[in-house]
Amino acid sequence: xxxxTQMEGPVTLSEEAFLTINCTYTATGYPSLFxxxxxxxxxxxxxxxxxxxxxxxxxxGFEATYRKETTSFHLEKGSVQVSDSAVYFCxxxxxxGSGYSTLTFGKGTMLLVSP
Amino acid sequence: xxxxTQFPSHSVIEKGQTVTLRCDPISGHxxxxxxxxxxxxEIKFLLHFVKESKQDESGMPNNRFLAERTGGTYSTLKxxxxxxxxxxxxxxxxxxxxxxxFFGQGTRLTVV
Numbered sequence: 001x002x003x004x005t006q007m008e009g010p011v012t013l014s015e016e017a018f019l020t021i022n023c024t025y026t027a028t029g030y031p032s033l034f035x036x037x038x039x040x041x042x043x044x045x046x047x048x049x050x051x052x053x054x055x056x057x058x059x060x061g062f063e064a065t066y067r068k069e070t071t072s073f074h075l076e077k078g079s080v081q082v083s084d085s086a087v088y089f090c091x092x093x094x095x096x097g098s099g100y101s102t103l104t105f106g107k108g109t110m111l112l113v114s115p
Numbered sequence: 116x117x118x119x120t121q122f123p124s125h126s127v128i129e130k131g132q133t134v135t136l137r138c139d140p141i142s143g144h145x146x147x148x149x150x151x152x153x154x155x156x157e158i159k160f161l162l163h164f165v166k167e168s169k170q171d172e173s174g175m176p177n178n179r180f181l182a183e184r185t186g187g188t189y190s191t192l193k194x195x196x197x198x199x200x201x202x203x204x205x206x207x208x209x210x211x212x213x214x215x216x217f218f219g220q221g222t223r224l225t226v227v
Contacts, residue, residue, distance in 0.1 A: 044218035
């Protein structure tokens with residue numbers, strides 16, 4: 001079945017450091033890929049998505065590119081802020097757009113950014 | 116517009132007791148999902164409603180879990196009797212056709 005693997009955390013960075021959180025997936029079809037974020041005390045929020053190979057999703061300075069050849073969707077940000085401290089979840093949905101599609105998540109990666 | 120709302124935010128119950136979680140989706144969203152995250156593990160799909168019908172309940176762990184969505188509005192997830200391994204965060208999400216899923220804040224369930 002479908003699965004998502006993301007790097008173990010916590011990831012601890014200083015403010016303005018470069019961030020990469022690795023995510024790879026296994027899927028039988030052509031999934032859509034997502035990054036969700038959970039800030040402390042809040043629910044899951046969609047951060048960005050990509051629906052086909054070579055698409056780049058971006059939001060709030062975060063980017064991720066759908067790489068079919070490496071089955072990856074790594075999350076990057078050039079300069080993190082303390083307010084980016086949260087848990088980040090990589091997920092896939094196969095197929096996107098169907099009213100019946102469900103999400104398969106990774107384990108989540110906690111990011112801690114210090115001033 | 117109100118988001119997805121879940122009640123309660125936290126619940127601590129003893130093993131063997133019953134707990135009912137509630138989810139109010141975004142108004143007009145026919146699709147409603149329940150997910151669960153056990154500590155340190157993946158968020159896992161439990162079930163999916165389309166309006167009041169169960170479209171997919173393949174993720175429900177066992178028959179101690181019962182989900183309902185009477186009238187196609189809010190949904191409840193009852194655990195009876197609760198076991199220690201049921202502890203975790205239960206998320207509800209709703210969506211329209213071909214749009215992203217919007218999640219609630221989750222209910223943190225602790226069974227002691």
